[in-house]
Amino acid sequence: MSWLNRVRNSISFLPKRQVAENLWHKCKKCDSMVFLKEWEDNLFVCPRCDHHDRIRAHQRFAILFDEGKYDELAAPEAREDPLKFRDTKRYVDRLKAARTATEERDALINARGQVEGRTAVVGVQDFAFMGGSMGVAVGSAFLAGVRAAIEARAPYIIFTAAGGARMQEGILSLMQMPRTTVALAELREAGLPYIVVLTDPTTGGVTASYAMLGDVQLAEPGALIGFAGQRVIEQTIREKLPDGFQRAEYLRDHGMVDLVVPRGDLRATIGKLIAYLAPESEAEAA
Template sequence: MSNWFKKLMPSRIKTQGGSRSVPEGLWTKCPACNSVLYRADLERNLDVCPKCNHHIRINARRRLDIFLDEGNREEVGETLEPIDILKFKDSKRYKDRITQAQKNTSEKDALVVMRGKMNDIPVVAAAFEFAFMGGSMGSVVGERFVRGVNLCLEYNMPLICFSASGGARMQEALISLMQMSKTSAALARLAKQGVPYISVLTDPTMGGVSASLAMLGDINIGEPNALIGFAGPRVIEQTVRETLPEGFQRSEFLVEHGAIDMIIDRREMRQTVSSLISMLLHRSRPNADPVLEQLEENEETETKEEEKQQDQVNE
Protein backbone atom coordinates (compact mmCIF):
# COMPACT_ATOMS: atom_id res chain seq x y z
CA MET A 1 0.00 0.00 0.00
CA SER A 2 1.39 3.39 -0.97
CA ASN A 3 2.53 5.76 1.75
CA TRP A 4 0.32 8.59 0.48
CA PHE A 5 -2.77 6.33 0.68
CA LYS A 6 -1.94 5.28 4.24
CA LYS A 7 -1.83 8.93 5.27
CA LEU A 8 -5.26 9.58 3.74
CA MET A 9 -6.89 6.42 5.25
CA PRO A 10 -9.09 7.19 8.30
CA SER A 11 -7.59 5.83 11.51
CA ARG A 12 -10.70 3.78 12.36
CA ILE A 13 -10.21 1.51 9.33
CA LYS A 14 -6.43 1.22 9.40
CA THR A 15 -5.14 -2.32 9.78
CA GLN A 16 -2.95 -3.43 12.64
CA GLY A 17 -0.11 -4.72 10.47
CA GLY A 18 -1.89 -8.05 9.88
CA SER A 19 -1.75 -9.06 13.57
CA ARG A 20 -4.77 -10.72 15.18
CA SER A 21 -6.72 -8.67 17.70
CA VAL A 22 -8.44 -11.78 19.15
CA PRO A 23 -6.20 -14.11 21.21
CA GLU A 24 -6.00 -17.75 20.21
CA GLY A 25 -7.71 -20.45 22.27
CA LEU A 26 -10.84 -18.46 23.14
CA TRP A 27 -13.06 -20.72 21.06
CA THR A 28 -13.28 -24.47 20.59
CA LYS A 29 -15.51 -26.89 18.73
CA CYS A 30 -17.59 -29.71 20.19
CA PRO A 31 -16.35 -33.01 18.68
CA ALA A 32 -19.90 -34.41 18.72
CA CYS A 33 -22.13 -31.68 17.28
CA ASN A 34 -19.45 -29.33 15.86
CA SER A 35 -20.90 -26.34 17.69
CA VAL A 36 -18.44 -23.48 18.21
CA LEU A 37 -18.15 -22.89 21.95
CA TYR A 38 -16.60 -20.15 24.05
CA ARG A 39 -13.79 -21.84 25.98
CA ALA A 40 -14.47 -20.05 29.29
CA ASP A 41 -18.17 -21.00 29.20
CA LEU A 42 -17.28 -24.61 28.39
CA GLU A 43 -14.87 -24.82 31.33
CA ARG A 44 -17.51 -23.39 33.68
CA ASN A 45 -19.79 -26.17 32.42
CA LEU A 46 -17.10 -28.74 33.34
CA ASP A 47 -16.30 -29.40 29.67
CA VAL A 48 -19.82 -30.62 28.89
CA CYS A 49 -21.21 -29.23 25.63
CA PRO A 50 -24.22 -27.00 26.43
CA LYS A 51 -25.68 -27.73 22.99
CA CYS A 52 -25.68 -31.54 22.86
CA ASN A 53 -24.55 -32.56 26.38
CA HIS A 54 -21.48 -34.36 25.01
CA HIS A 55 -18.92 -35.03 27.75
CA ILE A 56 -15.63 -33.88 26.28
CA ARG A 57 -12.53 -35.75 27.47
CA ILE A 58 -10.55 -33.94 30.16
CA ASN A 59 -7.12 -34.61 31.63
CA ALA A 60 -6.47 -36.27 34.98
CA ARG A 61 -5.55 -33.17 36.98
CA ARG A 62 -8.50 -31.20 35.64
CA ARG A 63 -10.80 -34.01 36.77
CA LEU A 64 -9.27 -34.16 40.24
CA ASP A 65 -9.46 -30.35 40.53
CA ILE A 66 -13.17 -30.55 39.77
CA PHE A 67 -13.75 -33.40 42.19
CA LEU A 68 -11.64 -32.66 45.27
CA ASP A 69 -11.91 -29.77 47.71
CA GLU A 70 -9.33 -27.03 47.27
CA GLY A 71 -6.18 -27.20 49.39
CA ASN A 72 -4.72 -29.95 51.59
CA ARG A 73 -4.02 -32.31 48.70
CA GLU A 74 -1.18 -34.80 48.73
CA GLU A 75 -0.08 -36.63 45.59
CA VAL A 76 0.69 -40.32 45.99
CA GLY A 77 3.63 -41.97 44.23
CA GLU A 78 4.48 -38.87 42.20
CA THR A 79 8.20 -39.74 42.11
CA LEU A 80 7.64 -43.09 40.38
CA GLU A 81 8.64 -43.19 36.71
CA PRO A 82 8.40 -45.99 34.11
CA ILE A 83 11.54 -47.76 32.93
CA ASP A 84 12.14 -49.74 29.75
CA ILE A 85 12.98 -52.98 31.54
CA LEU A 86 12.42 -55.11 28.41
CA LYS A 87 14.28 -52.75 26.04
CA PHE A 88 11.12 -52.84 23.93
CA LYS A 89 11.13 -51.48 20.39
CA ASP A 90 8.54 -51.52 17.65
CA SER A 91 8.36 -48.60 15.21
CA LYS A 92 9.86 -46.53 18.04
CA ARG A 93 11.75 -47.34 21.22
CA TYR A 94 9.57 -47.54 24.33
CA LYS A 95 12.01 -45.21 26.08
CA ASP A 96 11.37 -42.57 23.40
CA ARG A 97 7.61 -43.03 23.68
CA ILE A 98 7.83 -42.42 27.43
CA THR A 99 9.88 -39.26 26.92
CA GLN A 100 7.45 -37.94 24.29
CA ALA A 101 4.38 -38.70 26.44
CA GLN A 102 5.94 -36.99 29.46
CA LYS A 103 6.72 -33.94 27.35
CA ASN A 104 3.22 -33.76 25.86
CA THR A 105 1.30 -34.25 29.12
CA SER A 106 3.70 -32.97 31.82
CA GLU A 107 2.93 -36.23 33.66
CA LYS A 108 5.38 -38.99 34.55
CA ASP A 109 2.85 -41.74 33.84
CA ALA A 110 -0.80 -42.39 33.04
CA LEU A 111 -2.31 -42.32 36.56
CA VAL A 112 -2.52 -39.46 39.05
CA VAL A 113 -3.42 -40.40 42.63
CA MET A 114 -4.22 -37.81 45.29
CA ARG A 115 -5.18 -37.82 48.92
CA GLY A 116 -7.58 -35.04 49.81
CA LYS A 117 -11.16 -34.24 50.78
CA MET A 118 -14.46 -34.29 48.93
CA ASN A 119 -17.12 -32.20 50.66
CA ASP A 120 -14.95 -32.49 53.82
CA ILE A 121 -14.85 -36.31 53.57
CA PRO A 122 -11.24 -37.61 53.55
CA VAL A 123 -10.73 -39.68 50.38
CA VAL A 124 -8.11 -40.98 47.97
CA ALA A 125 -8.94 -40.19 44.35
CA ALA A 126 -7.20 -41.57 41.25
CA ALA A 127 -7.62 -40.44 37.65
CA PHE A 128 -6.19 -41.86 34.43
CA GLU A 129 -4.44 -39.56 31.95
CA PHE A 130 -5.61 -40.83 28.56
CA ALA A 131 -3.22 -38.54 26.69
CA PHE A 132 -0.31 -40.48 28.20
CA MET A 133 0.02 -43.44 25.84
CA GLY A 134 -3.72 -43.99 25.78
CA GLY A 135 -3.96 -44.17 29.57
CA SER A 136 -2.35 -47.61 29.35
CA MET A 137 -1.63 -49.49 32.58
CA GLY A 138 1.99 -50.39 33.25
CA SER A 139 4.04 -51.02 36.37
CA VAL A 140 3.91 -47.41 37.59
CA VAL A 141 0.14 -47.16 37.16
CA GLY A 142 -0.36 -50.39 39.10
CA GLU A 143 2.03 -49.36 41.87
CA ARG A 144 0.47 -45.91 42.29
CA PHE A 145 -2.99 -47.44 42.44
CA VAL A 146 -1.92 -49.98 45.08
CA ARG A 147 -0.24 -47.27 47.14
CA GLY A 148 -3.53 -45.37 47.06
CA VAL A 149 -5.35 -48.50 48.24
CA ASN A 150 -2.82 -48.96 51.06
CA LEU A 151 -3.50 -45.40 52.25
CA CYS A 152 -7.21 -46.17 52.26
CA LEU A 153 -6.59 -49.31 54.31
CA GLU A 154 -4.39 -47.48 56.80
CA TYR A 155 -6.76 -44.57 57.42
CA ASN A 156 -10.13 -46.16 56.44
CA MET A 157 -10.61 -43.63 53.64
CA PRO A 158 -12.86 -44.31 50.63
CA LEU A 159 -11.25 -44.76 47.21
CA ILE A 160 -12.60 -43.21 44.01
CA CYS A 161 -11.08 -44.02 40.62
CA PHE A 162 -11.81 -42.30 37.30
CA SER A 163 -10.72 -44.67 34.54
CA ALA A 164 -9.92 -43.66 30.96
CA SER A 165 -7.66 -46.22 29.37
CA GLY A 166 -7.01 -48.35 26.32
CA GLY A 167 -5.91 -51.23 28.57
CA ALA A 168 -2.62 -52.87 29.53
CA ARG A 169 0.56 -51.31 28.13
CA MET A 170 1.89 -53.68 25.49
CA GLN A 171 5.45 -52.34 25.77
CA GLU A 172 5.68 -53.85 29.26
CA ALA A 173 4.25 -57.23 28.21
CA LEU A 174 3.65 -59.59 31.17
CA ILE A 175 4.67 -56.88 33.64
CA SER A 176 1.67 -54.82 32.54
CA LEU A 177 -0.67 -57.83 32.59
CA MET A 178 0.45 -58.56 36.15
CA GLN A 179 -0.97 -55.19 37.20
CA MET A 180 -4.47 -56.57 36.60
CA SER A 181 -4.07 -59.18 39.34
CA LYS A 182 -2.02 -56.81 41.52
CA THR A 183 -4.70 -54.09 41.56
CA SER A 184 -7.52 -56.64 41.89
CA ALA A 185 -5.83 -58.25 44.90
CA ALA A 186 -5.42 -54.83 46.52
CA LEU A 187 -9.12 -54.09 46.00
CA ALA A 188 -9.99 -57.46 47.56
CA ARG A 189 -8.17 -56.36 50.72
CA LEU A 190 -10.07 -53.09 50.60
CA ALA A 191 -13.39 -54.93 50.35
CA LYS A 192 -12.44 -57.29 53.19
CA GLN A 193 -11.85 -54.30 55.48
CA GLY A 194 -15.18 -52.76 54.41
CA VAL A 195 -13.67 -49.60 52.89
CA PRO A 196 -15.85 -48.16 50.08
CA TYR A 197 -14.57 -48.10 46.51
CA ILE A 198 -16.39 -46.12 43.81
CA SER A 199 -15.35 -46.71 40.20
CA VAL A 200 -16.23 -44.07 37.60
CA LEU A 201 -15.81 -45.29 34.02
CA THR A 202 -15.23 -42.46 31.56
CA ASP A 203 -14.72 -42.42 27.81
CA PRO A 204 -12.97 -44.68 26.91
CA THR A 205 -12.39 -47.51 29.41
CA MET A 206 -11.20 -50.60 27.59
CA GLY A 207 -8.95 -53.65 27.71
CA GLY A 208 -7.19 -54.81 30.85
CA VAL A 209 -8.31 -51.82 32.90
CA SER A 210 -11.98 -52.57 32.24
CA ALA A 211 -11.30 -56.24 33.04
CA SER A 212 -9.80 -55.43 36.43
CA LEU A 213 -9.91 -52.35 38.67
CA ALA A 214 -12.52 -50.40 36.68
CA MET A 215 -15.28 -53.01 37.12
CA LEU A 216 -14.57 -53.93 40.76
CA GLY A 217 -16.21 -50.98 42.48
CA ASP A 218 -18.79 -51.34 45.21
CA ILE A 219 -20.67 -49.04 42.85
CA ASN A 220 -19.70 -48.71 39.18
CA ILE A 221 -20.70 -45.41 37.55
CA GLY A 222 -20.46 -44.48 33.88
CA GLU A 223 -20.33 -41.04 32.34
CA PRO A 224 -22.91 -40.48 29.56
CA ASN A 225 -22.09 -42.16 26.23
CA ALA A 226 -18.74 -43.48 27.49
CA LEU A 227 -17.20 -46.35 25.51
CA ILE A 228 -16.69 -49.24 27.95
CA GLY A 229 -15.60 -52.76 27.11
CA PHE A 230 -12.71 -55.13 26.54
CA ALA A 231 -12.16 -55.38 22.78
CA GLY A 232 -13.38 -52.56 20.56
CA PRO A 233 -16.61 -52.80 18.53
CA ARG A 234 -14.76 -53.04 15.21
CA VAL A 235 -12.63 -55.94 16.43
CA ILE A 236 -15.70 -57.77 17.74
CA GLU A 237 -17.59 -57.32 14.46
CA GLN A 238 -14.62 -58.66 12.49
CA THR A 239 -14.35 -61.65 14.84
CA VAL A 240 -18.02 -62.71 15.07
CA ARG A 241 -18.85 -61.44 11.57
CA GLU A 242 -22.06 -59.84 12.76
CA THR A 243 -23.28 -56.27 12.99
CA LEU A 244 -23.45 -55.12 16.61
CA PRO A 245 -26.57 -53.37 17.94
CA GLU A 246 -26.62 -49.59 17.96
CA GLY A 247 -25.00 -48.10 21.05
CA PHE A 248 -23.20 -51.38 21.86
CA GLN A 249 -20.54 -50.89 24.59
CA ARG A 250 -21.77 -47.40 25.40
CA SER A 251 -22.58 -46.69 29.04
CA GLU A 252 -26.33 -46.49 28.33
CA PHE A 253 -26.24 -49.99 26.81
CA LEU A 254 -24.27 -51.32 29.78
CA VAL A 255 -26.55 -49.89 32.45
CA GLU A 256 -29.58 -51.26 30.57
CA HIS A 257 -28.03 -54.74 30.67
CA GLY A 258 -26.85 -54.53 34.28
CA ALA A 259 -23.10 -54.29 33.61
CA ILE A 260 -22.79 -50.98 35.50
CA ASP A 261 -24.96 -49.49 38.22
CA MET A 262 -25.77 -45.98 37.02
CA ILE A 263 -24.93 -43.12 34.66
CA ILE A 264 -24.17 -39.74 36.20
CA ASP A 265 -23.68 -36.41 34.46
CA ARG A 266 -20.24 -34.94 35.16
CA ARG A 267 -21.83 -31.80 36.61
CA GLU A 268 -23.62 -33.94 39.21
CA MET A 269 -20.80 -36.43 39.81
CA ARG A 270 -19.20 -34.78 42.84
CA GLN A 271 -22.45 -34.44 44.79
CA THR A 272 -23.70 -37.91 43.81
CA VAL A 273 -20.45 -39.67 44.75
CA SER A 274 -20.32 -37.68 47.99
CA SER A 275 -23.81 -38.90 48.92
CA LEU A 276 -22.96 -42.50 48.00
CA ILE A 277 -19.75 -42.39 50.04
CA SER A 278 -21.63 -41.02 53.05
CA MET A 279 -24.11 -43.90 52.90
CA LEU A 280 -21.40 -46.53 52.41
CA LEU A 281 -19.30 -45.14 55.26
CA HIS A 282 -22.28 -45.29 57.59
CA ARG A 283 -22.82 -48.96 56.73
CA SER A 284 -19.14 -49.95 56.92
CA ARG A 285 -18.05 -47.94 59.95
CA PRO A 286 -17.29 -50.19 62.98
CA ASN A 287 -20.16 -50.30 65.51
CA ALA A 288 -22.35 -48.24 63.19
CA ASP A 289 -25.10 -50.87 63.36
CA PRO A 290 -24.81 -53.16 66.43
CA VAL A 291 -27.94 -55.12 65.47
CA LEU A 292 -26.46 -55.95 62.06
CA GLU A 293 -23.16 -56.94 63.67
CA GLN A 294 -24.96 -59.28 66.09
CA LEU A 295 -26.84 -60.92 63.21
CA GLU A 296 -23.57 -61.45 61.35
CA GLU A 297 -21.97 -62.98 64.45
CA ASN A 298 -24.94 -65.34 64.87
CA GLU A 299 -24.66 -66.35 61.22
CA GLU A 300 -20.94 -67.07 61.60
CA THR A 301 -21.62 -69.19 64.71
CA GLU A 302 -24.31 -71.18 62.91
CA THR A 303 -21.97 -71.73 59.94
CA LYS A 304 -19.21 -73.04 62.22
CA GLU A 305 -21.65 -75.39 63.99
CA GLU A 306 -22.88 -76.73 60.63
CA GLU A 307 -19.29 -77.32 59.50
CA LYS A 308 -18.51 -79.12 62.78
CA GLN A 309 -21.56 -81.36 62.39
CA GLN A 310 -20.58 -82.13 58.79
CA ASP A 311 -17.06 -83.10 59.91
CA GLN A 312 -18.53 -85.47 62.51
CA VAL A 313 -20.72 -87.11 59.87
CA ASN A 314 -17.73 -87.57 57.56
CA GLU A 315 -15.78 -89.23 60.36
Protein backbone atom coordinates in the same frame (compact mmCIF):
# COMPACT_ATOMS: atom_id res chain seq x y z
CA MET B 1 6.04 2.87 -2.72
CA SER B 2 2.38 2.68 -3.72
CA TRP B 3 -0.34 4.34 -1.66
CA LEU B 4 -1.66 0.87 -0.73
CA ASN B 5 1.66 -0.13 0.81
CA ARG B 6 1.91 3.18 2.66
CA VAL B 7 -1.55 2.72 4.18
CA ARG B 8 -0.85 -0.90 5.08
CA ASN B 9 2.47 -0.08 6.72
CA SER B 10 0.92 2.73 8.76
CA ILE B 11 -1.60 0.38 10.41
CA SER B 12 -0.32 -0.97 13.75
CA PHE B 13 -1.11 -4.61 14.39
CA LEU B 14 -1.09 -6.29 17.77
CA PRO B 15 1.83 -8.66 18.27
CA LYS B 16 0.70 -12.21 17.69
CA ARG B 17 1.29 -13.21 21.30
CA GLN B 18 -1.24 -10.61 22.47
CA VAL B 19 -4.07 -12.02 20.36
CA ALA B 20 -6.18 -14.78 21.92
CA GLU B 21 -5.30 -17.95 20.05
CA ASN B 22 -8.71 -19.50 20.44
CA LEU B 23 -11.89 -18.05 21.86
CA TRP B 24 -14.06 -20.92 20.65
CA HIS B 25 -14.32 -24.65 21.18
CA LYS B 26 -15.69 -26.92 18.46
CA CYS B 27 -17.71 -29.81 19.87
CA LYS B 28 -16.41 -33.16 18.64
CA LYS B 29 -19.92 -34.61 18.57
CA CYS B 30 -22.28 -31.95 17.21
CA ASP B 31 -19.69 -29.60 15.62
CA SER B 32 -21.21 -26.61 17.43
CA MET B 33 -18.91 -23.68 18.09
CA VAL B 34 -19.09 -22.93 21.81
CA PHE B 35 -17.51 -19.93 23.50
CA LEU B 36 -14.46 -21.38 25.26
CA LYS B 37 -15.24 -19.89 28.68
CA GLU B 38 -18.82 -21.20 28.50
CA TRP B 39 -17.47 -24.68 27.73
CA GLU B 40 -14.96 -24.54 30.58
CA ASP B 41 -17.55 -23.17 33.04
CA ASN B 42 -19.79 -26.10 32.02
CA LEU B 43 -17.05 -28.50 33.19
CA PHE B 44 -15.87 -29.22 29.63
CA VAL B 45 -19.31 -30.47 28.59
CA CYS B 46 -20.97 -29.19 25.42
CA PRO B 47 -24.02 -27.12 26.44
CA ARG B 48 -25.68 -27.93 23.09
CA CYS B 49 -25.49 -31.75 22.94
CA ASP B 50 -24.15 -32.71 26.41
CA HIS B 51 -21.02 -34.32 24.98
CA HIS B 52 -18.53 -34.95 27.81
CA ASP B 53 -15.02 -34.17 26.60
CA ARG B 54 -12.00 -35.97 27.96
CA ILE B 55 -10.27 -33.97 30.67
CA ARG B 56 -6.91 -34.07 32.42
CA ALA B 57 -6.29 -35.47 35.90
CA HIS B 58 -5.88 -32.13 37.67
CA GLN B 59 -9.04 -30.78 36.05
CA ARG B 60 -10.82 -33.85 37.38
CA PHE B 61 -9.46 -33.30 40.89
CA ALA B 62 -10.48 -29.62 40.84
CA ILE B 63 -14.04 -30.57 39.88
CA LEU B 64 -14.41 -33.41 42.40
CA PHE B 65 -12.74 -32.20 45.60
CA ASP B 66 -14.39 -29.61 47.83
CA GLU B 67 -13.27 -26.09 46.86
CA GLY B 68 -10.82 -27.71 44.45
CA LYS B 69 -8.38 -28.40 47.29
CA TYR B 70 -6.40 -31.63 47.42
CA ASP B 71 -2.98 -33.10 48.17
CA GLU B 72 -1.39 -35.00 45.31
CA LEU B 73 0.26 -38.23 46.45
CA ALA B 74 3.81 -38.97 45.37
CA ALA B 75 4.11 -41.41 42.49
CA PRO B 76 5.91 -44.62 43.48
CA GLU B 77 9.13 -45.56 41.74
CA ALA B 78 8.79 -48.18 39.01
CA ARG B 79 11.33 -49.78 36.72
CA GLU B 80 11.26 -48.17 33.28
CA ASP B 81 11.56 -50.03 30.00
CA PRO B 82 12.13 -53.44 31.64
CA LEU B 83 12.06 -55.20 28.24
CA LYS B 84 14.23 -52.65 26.38
CA PHE B 85 11.37 -52.41 23.91
CA ARG B 86 11.60 -50.74 20.54
CA ASP B 87 9.13 -50.49 17.66
CA THR B 88 9.30 -47.48 15.36
CA LYS B 89 10.69 -45.64 18.40
CA ARG B 90 12.38 -46.66 21.61
CA TYR B 91 10.00 -47.00 24.54
CA VAL B 92 12.15 -44.66 26.64
CA ASP B 93 11.72 -42.01 23.95
CA ARG B 94 7.95 -42.46 23.97
CA LEU B 95 7.95 -42.04 27.75
CA LYS B 96 10.01 -38.84 27.50
CA ALA B 97 7.64 -37.43 24.87
CA ALA B 98 4.58 -38.27 26.98
CA ARG B 99 6.12 -36.68 30.07
CA THR B 100 7.02 -33.54 28.16
CA ALA B 101 3.53 -33.26 26.68
CA THR B 102 1.60 -33.92 29.91
CA GLU B 103 4.07 -32.84 32.62
CA GLU B 104 3.14 -36.02 34.48
CA ARG B 105 5.26 -39.00 35.53
CA ASP B 106 2.83 -41.60 34.21
CA ALA B 107 -0.82 -42.26 33.42
CA LEU B 108 -2.30 -42.72 36.93
CA ILE B 109 -2.24 -39.95 39.53
CA ASN B 110 -3.57 -40.15 43.10
CA ALA B 111 -4.75 -37.38 45.38
CA ARG B 112 -6.35 -37.07 48.80
CA GLY B 113 -8.97 -34.54 49.80
CA GLN B 114 -12.55 -33.96 50.90
CA VAL B 115 -15.62 -34.91 48.86
CA GLU B 116 -18.76 -33.37 50.32
CA GLY B 117 -16.93 -33.09 53.64
CA ARG B 118 -15.72 -36.71 53.71
CA THR B 119 -12.11 -37.84 53.22
CA ALA B 120 -11.39 -39.81 50.06
CA VAL B 121 -8.38 -41.00 48.09
CA VAL B 122 -8.95 -40.58 44.35
CA GLY B 123 -7.00 -41.98 41.42
CA VAL B 124 -7.38 -40.61 37.89
CA GLN B 125 -6.09 -42.19 34.71
CA ASP B 126 -4.98 -39.54 32.23
CA PHE B 127 -5.75 -40.63 28.66
CA ALA B 128 -3.37 -37.95 27.40
CA PHE B 129 -0.44 -40.03 28.73
CA MET B 130 0.03 -42.82 26.18
CA GLY B 131 -3.71 -43.45 26.04
CA GLY B 132 -3.89 -44.03 29.79
CA SER B 133 -2.32 -47.43 29.15
CA MET B 134 -1.67 -49.76 32.08
CA GLY B 135 1.96 -50.61 32.75
CA VAL B 136 4.02 -51.35 35.84
CA ALA B 137 3.96 -47.68 36.91
CA VAL B 138 0.15 -47.57 36.69
CA GLY B 139 -0.12 -50.80 38.69
CA SER B 140 2.25 -49.43 41.34
CA ALA B 141 0.29 -46.17 41.54
CA PHE B 142 -2.97 -48.10 41.94
CA LEU B 143 -1.48 -50.09 44.82
CA ALA B 144 -0.18 -46.90 46.41
CA GLY B 145 -3.64 -45.31 46.15
CA VAL B 146 -5.34 -48.32 47.74
CA ARG B 147 -2.85 -48.44 50.61
CA ALA B 148 -3.17 -44.68 51.17
CA ALA B 149 -6.94 -45.19 51.43
CA ILE B 150 -6.46 -48.02 53.96
CA GLU B 151 -4.12 -45.85 56.02
CA ALA B 152 -6.62 -42.96 55.97
CA ARG B 153 -9.60 -45.28 56.63
CA ALA B 154 -11.17 -43.75 53.53
CA PRO B 155 -12.72 -45.08 50.32
CA TYR B 156 -10.67 -45.43 47.16
CA ILE B 157 -12.25 -43.90 44.06
CA ILE B 158 -10.84 -44.50 40.59
CA PHE B 159 -11.64 -42.63 37.37
CA THR B 160 -10.67 -44.98 34.56
CA ALA B 161 -9.67 -43.92 31.04
CA ALA B 162 -7.46 -46.30 29.10
CA GLY B 163 -6.83 -48.06 25.85
CA GLY B 164 -5.80 -51.15 27.82
CA ALA B 165 -2.47 -52.69 28.79
CA ARG B 166 0.78 -51.03 27.66
CA MET B 167 2.15 -53.18 24.85
CA GLN B 168 5.74 -51.95 25.36
CA GLU B 169 5.82 -53.78 28.70
CA GLY B 170 4.46 -57.08 27.40
CA ILE B 171 3.54 -59.68 30.01
CA LEU B 172 4.55 -57.31 32.82
CA SER B 173 1.67 -55.00 31.89
CA LEU B 174 -0.76 -57.92 31.96
CA MET B 175 0.51 -58.90 35.42
CA GLN B 176 -0.95 -55.63 36.73
CA MET B 177 -4.42 -57.16 36.36
CA PRO B 178 -4.03 -59.74 39.17
CA ARG B 179 -1.80 -57.33 41.10
CA THR B 180 -4.53 -54.68 41.30
CA THR B 181 -7.14 -57.33 42.08
CA VAL B 182 -5.13 -58.47 45.12
CA ALA B 183 -4.83 -54.83 46.25
CA LEU B 184 -8.62 -54.51 46.13
CA ALA B 185 -8.92 -57.63 48.29
CA GLU B 186 -6.82 -55.77 50.90
CA LEU B 187 -9.18 -52.79 50.67
CA ARG B 188 -12.22 -55.00 51.21
CA GLU B 189 -10.58 -56.78 54.14
CA ALA B 190 -10.20 -53.33 55.69
CA GLY B 191 -13.96 -52.79 55.25
CA LEU B 192 -13.53 -49.84 52.88
CA PRO B 193 -15.52 -49.18 49.71
CA TYR B 194 -14.16 -49.04 46.20
CA ILE B 195 -16.02 -46.77 43.77
CA VAL B 196 -15.32 -46.82 40.02
CA VAL B 197 -16.18 -44.01 37.62
CA LEU B 198 -15.85 -45.18 34.02
CA THR B 199 -14.93 -42.36 31.64
CA ASP B 200 -14.34 -42.22 27.91
CA PRO B 201 -12.73 -44.52 26.87
CA THR B 202 -12.23 -47.49 29.21
CA THR B 203 -11.16 -50.58 27.29
CA GLY B 204 -8.89 -53.63 27.19
CA GLY B 205 -7.10 -55.02 30.21
CA VAL B 206 -8.24 -52.15 32.45
CA THR B 207 -11.87 -53.11 31.81
CA ALA B 208 -10.93 -56.75 32.41
CA SER B 209 -9.55 -55.96 35.86
CA TYR B 210 -10.00 -53.10 38.32
CA ALA B 211 -12.42 -51.06 36.20
CA MET B 212 -15.16 -53.67 36.69
CA LEU B 213 -14.54 -54.60 40.33
CA GLY B 214 -16.18 -51.65 42.06
CA ASP B 215 -18.66 -51.91 44.88
CA VAL B 216 -20.49 -49.27 42.85
CA GLN B 217 -19.98 -48.73 39.12
CA LEU B 218 -20.64 -45.21 37.82
CA ALA B 219 -20.06 -43.88 34.32
CA GLU B 220 -20.09 -40.52 32.57
CA PRO B 221 -22.67 -40.07 29.78
CA GLY B 222 -21.65 -41.45 26.42
CA ALA B 223 -18.43 -43.07 27.68
CA LEU B 224 -17.05 -45.89 25.53
CA ILE B 225 -16.65 -48.96 27.77
CA GLY B 226 -15.63 -52.41 26.63
CA PHE B 227 -12.91 -55.02 26.24
CA ALA B 228 -12.43 -55.71 22.53
CA GLY B 229 -13.31 -53.16 19.86
CA GLN B 230 -16.70 -53.17 18.17
CA ARG B 231 -15.27 -54.11 14.76
CA VAL B 232 -13.38 -57.08 16.24
CA ILE B 233 -16.55 -58.31 17.98
CA GLU B 234 -18.62 -57.99 14.79
CA GLN B 235 -16.02 -59.93 12.81
CA THR B 236 -15.90 -62.63 15.49
CA ILE B 237 -19.63 -63.21 15.93
CA ARG B 238 -20.49 -62.23 12.33
CA GLU B 239 -23.43 -60.11 13.46
CA LYS B 240 -24.25 -56.41 13.43
CA LEU B 241 -24.11 -54.95 16.92
CA PRO B 242 -26.99 -52.81 18.23
CA ASP B 243 -26.88 -49.00 18.25
CA GLY B 244 -25.11 -47.58 21.28
CA PHE B 245 -23.31 -50.86 21.99
CA GLN B 246 -20.44 -50.37 24.51
CA ARG B 247 -21.69 -46.93 25.52
CA ALA B 248 -22.39 -46.11 29.16
CA GLU B 249 -26.17 -45.98 28.77
CA TYR B 250 -26.29 -49.38 27.03
CA LEU B 251 -24.21 -50.96 29.79
CA ARG B 252 -26.45 -49.41 32.46
CA ASP B 253 -29.55 -50.80 30.75
CA HIS B 254 -27.94 -54.26 30.65
CA GLY B 255 -26.71 -54.34 34.26
CA MET B 256 -22.97 -53.67 33.93
CA VAL B 257 -23.13 -50.08 35.21
CA ASP B 258 -25.16 -48.93 38.21
CA LEU B 259 -25.59 -45.27 37.32
CA VAL B 260 -24.75 -42.89 34.47
CA VAL B 261 -23.99 -39.59 36.15
CA PRO B 262 -23.42 -36.23 34.41
CA ARG B 263 -20.12 -34.62 35.33
CA GLY B 264 -21.80 -31.77 37.18
CA ASP B 265 -23.54 -34.23 39.52
CA LEU B 266 -20.57 -36.50 40.25
CA ARG B 267 -19.37 -34.78 43.42
CA ALA B 268 -22.79 -34.89 45.06
CA THR B 269 -23.40 -38.48 43.95
CA ILE B 270 -20.01 -39.73 45.16
CA GLY B 271 -20.44 -37.79 48.40
CA LYS B 272 -23.72 -39.62 49.08
CA LEU B 273 -22.12 -42.98 48.30
CA ILE B 274 -19.24 -42.29 50.68
CA ALA B 275 -21.69 -41.33 53.41
CA TYR B 276 -23.61 -44.59 52.88
CA LEU B 277 -20.65 -46.94 52.50
CA ALA B 278 -17.60 -45.59 54.31
CA PRO B 279 -17.03 -45.63 58.07
CA GLU B 280 -15.94 -42.35 59.54
CA SER B 281 -12.20 -41.90 59.90
CA GLU B 282 -10.81 -41.31 63.36
CA ALA B 283 -10.23 -37.64 62.55
CA GLU B 284 -13.79 -37.13 61.30
CA ALA B 285 -15.27 -39.09 64.18
CA ALA B 286 -13.45 -36.86 66.64
